[in-house]
Amino acid sequence: MKTHPMNPLDASWLQVESRDTPMHIAGLMPFRLPPGASPGYLRDLIKDLRASREFAPPWNLRLRKPTLAHPLPAWVEEADEDVDLEYHLRHSALPSPGGERELGQLIARLHSQQLDLSRPPWELHLIEGLYGDRFALYIKMHHSLLDGISGVRLLMRAMADDPAASLALPPFWSPSPRQPAKKKGRAAGKARVAAKAAAAAARSESHQPHAPSLSLDGILKSLLQSVGGQARTVPQLVSALGTLWGVRASQESLMLPFDAPRSSLNGRVRGQRRVATQQFPLERLKTLARAADCTLNDVVLAICGGALRRFLLDDGLLPDKPLTAGVPVSVRPADDEGTGNAITFIIATMATDVSDPLERLRAIVASTQSAKAHVQSLPRDAMTQYTMVLMAPSLISMLTPLGGRTRPMFNVTVSNVPGPDRPLYFRGALLEAIYPISLIAHGLALNITCESYAGSLDFAFTGCRDTLPHLQKLAPYSAEALEDLERAVAAAAAAAAAPARKSRPRAVKKASSPATTRRPPSRRSRGS
Numbered sequence: 001m002k003t004h005p006m007n008p009l010d011a012s013w014l015q016v017e018s019r020d021t022p023m024h025i026a027g028l029m030p031f032r033l034p035p036g037a038s039p040g041y042l043r044d045l046i047k048d049l050r051a052s053r054e055f056a057p058p059w060n061l062r063l064r065k066p067t068l069a070h071p072l073p074a075w076v077e078e079a080d081e082d083v084d085l086e087y088h089l090r091h092s093a094l095p096s097p098g099g100e101r102e103l104g105q106l107i108a109r110l111h112s113q114q115l116d117l118s119r120p121p122w123e124l125h126l127i128e129g130l131y132g133d134r135f136a137l138y139i140k141m142h143h144s145l146l147d148g149i150s151g152v153r154l155l156m157r158a159m160a161d162d163p164a165a166s167l168a169l170p171p172f173w174s175p176s177p178r179q180p181a182k183k184k185g186r187a188a189g190k191a192r193v194a195a196k197a198a199a200a201a202a203r204s205e206s207h208q209p210h211a212p213s214l215s216l217d218g219i220l221k222s223l224l225q226s227v228g229g230q231a232r233t234v235p236q237l238v239s240a241l242g243t244l245w246g247v248r249a250s251q252e253s254l255m256l257p258f259d260a261p262r263s264s265l266n267g268r269v270r271g272q273r274r275v276a277t278q279q280f281p282l283e284r285l286k287t288l289a290r291a292a293d294c295t296l297n298d299v300v301l302a303i304c305g306g307a308l309r310r311f312l313l314d315d316g317l318l319p320d321k322p323l324t325a326g327v328p329v330s331v332r333p334a335d336d337e338g339t340g341n342a343i344t345f346i347i348a349t350m351a352t353d354v355s356d357p358l359e360r361l362r363a364i365v366a367s368t369q370s371a372k373a374h375v376q377s378l379p380r381d382a383m384t385q386y387t388m389v390l391m392a393p394s395l396i397s398m399l400t401p402l403g404g405r406t407r408p409m410f411n412v413t414v415s416n417v418p419g420p421d422r423p424l425y426f427r428g429a430l431l432e433a434i435y436p437i438s439l440i441a442h443g444l445a446l447n448i449t450c451e452s453y454a455g456s457l458d459f460a461f462t463g464c465r466d467t468l469p470h471l472q473k474l475a476p477y478s479a480e481a482l483e484d485l486e487r488a489v490a491a492a493a494a495a496a497a498a499p500a501r502k503s504r505p506r507a508v509k510k511a512s513s514p515a516t517t518r519r520p521p522s523r524r525s526r527g528s
Helices: 008-016 041-050 100-112 148-156 185-205 216-226 231-250 282-292 296-314 357-376 380-399 471-497 506-510
Strands: 003-005 024-032 061-064 074-077 089-093 122-130 134-142 273-281 324-330 343-349 412-417 429-431 435-437 446-453 456-464
Touching: 008 380, 024 100, 024 148, 041 089, 041 122, 100 122, 100 134, 100 273, 134 148, 273 282, 273 471, 282 296, 282 357, 282 456, 282 471, 296 324, 296 357, 296 412, 296 471, 324 357, 343 357, 357 471, 435 446, 456 471
Parallel strands: 089 122, 324 412, 412 446, 435 456
Antiparallel strands: 003 074, 024 134, 024 429, 024 435, 061 074, 122 134, 273 456, 324 343, 446 456
16 A cells, blocks of 8 residues: 655644544535436436546545654555445435525534544535525545645546536546546556546646645645745844834734734634635625725725624624734745745734724725735745744644633634636536635634635635534625625715815805906815
């Protein structure tokens, strides 16, 4: 059996695994049935999927526990006949009416259940019964096996941008997404080896610097791979950390680690989950960002801040201090003349203490700009270590009993992940959305992740059911927060564009003699 070593970061997700903190991530993907689909379309689909019995890494990797000789756990490739596809591939149906409520309840229940780590740690659930001739796929994977971005990319290899072309693609676990059915004899072995090599190359490509993962796990993995050998940057790092506290003394918009208030979002968690989803047209959010002269990420934070403010006000649990968010961002250091992206992590305010939507957005913009400017002032090598230092407390709290018992480094994770920009099809069915359902841990009872797909931005709110029993309210509250922000920005723009009306002097108004010489009208000034 072929063995694949596991790096320390991937192994850390296994150390955190427990009934209360299962460390799997997932994706929920609703589809619309092909036009004219037969009544037996889904039955035939599940039958066809179950007939695909060849597996390529990572879908055939089983955990090998650490030993004295090998202290780190590792992955072992299972033979095709040893992978129990009936376990990994599940078929479910929603009760009537098959709406978002019923789907959300099922996904929350599935996301609460731990994966069996004695098998390859993934499951695929085909869910039928959605209203409007729709079905869904829910796939969950252990975080030690894949990060969310890599997992979605591998799933996309089983889809096509043409309905007819998608009919010929085998499942994502097959050795190659374009490999035909099994071949026999010696040629089959060669084809399988080549297919596995191609799949491995594709996975490697997804981790190249030109296509970084805008998620906390992607940042941590890249940091772990690159942090060695940078001792020469320690003086720069110490200087940067000192500057961080020094700048905060005169710049309140710069958020510091552990400056977050204690809140109901940051205690211990239990094993049951809540999941809520929301979808917005991407162009709508970009239009708002242009009108407000800010970034798309700023708008996302403002929407989430507005939703969380109302959510916590409902229960009288809103802290006086603003909640803060841990946000993965793309930045470029001042001395970086390359063309690749630079990924780091900042802490930004969510301005939940501000009731006015526009003032909340302005506070968020000032916070993110201050954080980015501080990080961009660092050389690239120092920025890597700087980000690792910022992230270390979160890792330590997850790996020890400290999580949820001390002041949080930040209150909530908010990630904005770029996804496919064109419509995709799976076996002729149109993919409608990609909802990235993430994990939570002690001290971080809520995770907000959104992913762009074919002109939309798809939000998933994942949280602890016991800590946040009404989490599903965040979905409609985020829609209302967006509407409030749009109205506020539009009103501010209208006020800025409208000329200030000046009243004429009384003497001019009373002058009625035709012989009176009138002054030429003064030029009206434009002001806010």
